[in-house]
Amino acid sequence: MFGIIRPCRHRMSEGMAASWVAHLCGLCLALRDGHGQFARVATNYDGLIISVLVEAQSTATADLRRTAGPCPLRGMRTAPVAKGEGARLAAAVSLVLASAKVRDHVEDADGAFARRPVAAAARTVARRWDRAGARTGGDLGFDTAVLVDAVGRQGAVEAAAGPGTPVLAVTEPTETATAAAFAHTAVLAGRPGNRAALEEARLFGRLAHLLDAVEDLDEDARTGAWNPLTATGTDLAEARRLCDDARHGIRLALRDVEFADSAAGRLSHELLVHELARSVDRAFGTTSCGHTEHESGAGGGDRAQAAADAADAGVLAAGPYGGSPYGPGPGGSPYAPGPGQNPYAPGDPAGPGGFPPPPEPPRRRGLIAGCLVYTGLCCTCRVCCTEHDDAWSGRRREAWCNKCDDCGDCCDCCQCCDCDCCDGCDCCDCGCDC
Secondary structure: OOOOOOOOHHHOOHHHHHHHHHHHHHHHHHHHHHHOHHHHHHOOOOOHHHHHHHHHHOOOOHHHEEEEEEEHHHOOEEEEEEOOHHHHHHHHHHHHHHHHHHHHHHHHOOHHHHOHHHHHHHHHHHHHHHHHHHHHHHHOOOOOHHHHHHHHHHHHHHHHOOOOOOHHHHHHHHHHHHHHHHHHHHHHOOOHHHHHHHHHOOHHHHHHHHHHHHHHHHHHHHHOOOOHHHHHOOOHHHHHHHHHHHHHHHHHHHOOOOOOOHHHHHHHHHHHHHHHHHHHHHHHOOOOOOHHHHHOOOOOOOHHHHHHHHHOHHHHOOOOOOOOOOOOOHHHOOOOOOOOOOOOOOOOOOOHHHOOOOOOOOOOOOHHHHHHHHHHHHHOOHHHHOOEEOOOOOOEEOOOOOOOOOOOOOOOOOHHHHOOOOOHHHHOOOOOOO
């Protein structure tokens, strides 16, 4: 897996985490069904945002999900996963992105890619993925030539860069590709009015490029590999300023997007606003999060993010609904119930906060079945690296390394509660009283 947005499940409600996993698994299965088993290695955390955006702009229907079969990464359990045009577009974009990443490794002669037979095989795979992405994109009315062109121009742009060259000149191809992919989600969802705002979210491409450069800075300096920050003479303070400006621009762009599905809209907001802020902090090593504090009653939360959202609170009043642009409702907010409505009412099929309830935990497995599942968990590194379901009881277990996706054991389950675009805890549906 690769990508800059790697949310910790402790920061999400069960419903929101289940929805995020549904899109991740949907992308993986779309790659498998359309391009073969090996294409699943192109699954990435950022690509699923395409699927989330399509669903957020589409009217919620039952055919947006299907039940997938058992998978070792889910503890050999079935689960509802995203399907349809959003997942397929995400697969096409992911293939092109993965081919670009493979080419980048080949050009930099990273690790095994320095060997000529490996490099030749990698180039063949990259070309195959380009063609596969183009086929799928063509079926959806999306010309992946803009992505391929951006990838092709990247090498020339980097070769021309030197001390004094604006680093944004290096990130331009990535921004252009991101703008095209994000804008086409509005076309698939039948909301052409959202195209302009989503094109502005091209800043996500800038962020992805800059954060990748920051994270690789030390390693590139050690190996002598090309790095845009080193090549252009951009220091970390300037890189951080550019990242914060891009993050702010994405937040403003999202406020002009009309979302039809309030639950998927909240997931889009969580990923592209709150999780993106944490990705920036993680890359620059300036923050930690704390579900341990929250659970002990000490509070916590991303106060810097809350302050930034509060500073932009006036923008919310200009949304297309007269309030928050994330959906209609009393005062324009989709997070507040209408007259006589209670989003937490018993029997509500949507579940708290509008998200579908998480699947029922399975019954206890027998000894032999549990041993087989446990073997699968070990072989896929789930036991040591990620939170997982116990092979016998089905209860949620921490990873052996006791880490939660690079944030240690310090995540805040409700960091978005102070955000002015959210109404109380409906944004994360964690059930706390803050």
